[in-house]
Amino acid sequence: MQQHSSVSVSAPQRRGPGRLRTRLTRWGLAGLLAAGSLLTSQALPAGAADNPYERGPAPTESSIEASRGPYAVSQTTVSSLSVTGFGGGTIYYPTSTADGTFGAIAISPGYTAYQSSIAWLGPRLASQGFVVFTIDTNTTLDQPDSRGRQLLAALDYLTQRSAVRSRIDSSRLGVMGHSMGGGGTLEAAKSRPSLQAAIPLTGWNLDKTWPEISTPTLVVGADGDTIAPVATHSEPFYESLPGSLDKAYLELNGATHFTPNTSNTTIAKYSISWLKRFIDNDTRYEQFLCPLPRPSLTIEEYRGNCPHTS
Template sequence: MGLLATVAALAGLSTILTGGADAAENPYQRGPAPTTSSIEAARGSYAVSQTTVSRVVVTGFGGGTIYYPTGTSDGTFGAVAIAPGYAAYQSSIAWLGPRLASQGFVVFTIDTLTTSDQPATRGDELLAALDYLTKSSSVRSRIDSSRLGVMGHSMGGGGTLEAAKDRPSLQAAIPLTPWDLDKTWPELQTPTLVVGADGDTIAPVSSNAEPFYQSLPSTLDRAYLKLDSATHFTPNLSNTTIAKYSISWLKRFIDNDTRYEQFLCPLPQASTTIEKYHGNCPHTA
């Protein structure tokens, strides 16, 4: 019995040292303990598969591409729908699909019904895409429908805010260089990371990203990342800074994974890629 007790004690110590105890406390935690290198890498620890969804088989949006972790041993994953901007297609935000999926998410980059759809319509399309993803898609069994988020670029960024307003149960929202005629969002209940660009002349931060962020409730987990030496179209190309903080935000709030809090609090400092970063720390959710 003494030997068995010793083995059991060592096993318990091993669990603590390897983070297994944290995983037991948080059933949504996925993937290895993060490092700066792991969240800045072009790919995470999960192999990724993808499937195309034709617009003719869906309702309420224009189809898209689903990227998802190939293996099933870790159970279900949180999911994110991402919308493009005005006059753009899913190809403009496609780089985010495998990058986020390889970190342990199911990601749906979508096309809109028309390329001129306005933010409110894009918000509806993001929600329709999430509903398809969780109820009808071929990967629905891989998704935890209680852990969903939205992202979008430009008018898709405005659509991200619109979707979060219409569905408060969403766990995370990330508008990228967003544009919307509605400048105030005091009703949002979804943790929101607003990403702006210092050189944006199409959706200037002074009349879009900054007032969007400032209007969010002060009690909400919120942040504003202003990219340095960037333009309105920076989110259309692979970008390490956008990826790093998007991954951290999604992990922190969709997966409730506090291992990623270290990248968000203390607040990131100004650098060659960050002009400024505002937010609340520590996070409350």
């Protein structure tokens, strides 16, 4: 609970100006200035710096495009034999605990793929101030609904049993995934409305409509995707999300279904901004999402609702 201090100055009663001058002299100029400073600070509205979830220095275009952010990163391997509900994976996390707890993200690979296919996102996101769990699925053939359950199982492991659970704020969680893992990302968000952010990357799912989702969602598609074409996957996914939801659609230019499998500055830039904005409620990153990014050499199209409401 926030405690407020106050200073009250009683008006002198039945005393002449001389007594008042004497009292003010005894109190001293320093005391008056201190009281005035306190009263002024109380009158100021709380600003962005008061956000308890804000992590890291103020972002710039170059800082969110950089291959590494301000945090040094450590990692630990989680064996499939030590977990239930998913296939193990690798946890990437800020090495220092000086800034307190962090939000966490679980990331699923796609059909026939292993965590190595999305491993680049681990240190890249963790270095910006997140705990990131790139997972293997139970089998490489698991469908989106199964991958959605596995993402949630991975988050539960992270927050309840993992060696880094004390570094995580369990109220600030998100999911990402590639291809069928992207379809699983939508499934996870549908099943667990408390998630703060979801990012399907060139997602694939037979279910095309997601009006039940209440998690802020960034849908990433690729203009050259022939496996999950945007016209039959990412675009209908995005369009079916509730109109009142904080949502965005980023279509990569000159990209394929497998573009998310290698380090990509555009994917990283907007994923970091989305995760920071909605997992950390860090409005310093709103500038990269609103106004909507314009088409460029790497962006075919960007849609979204601005300004964001949550």
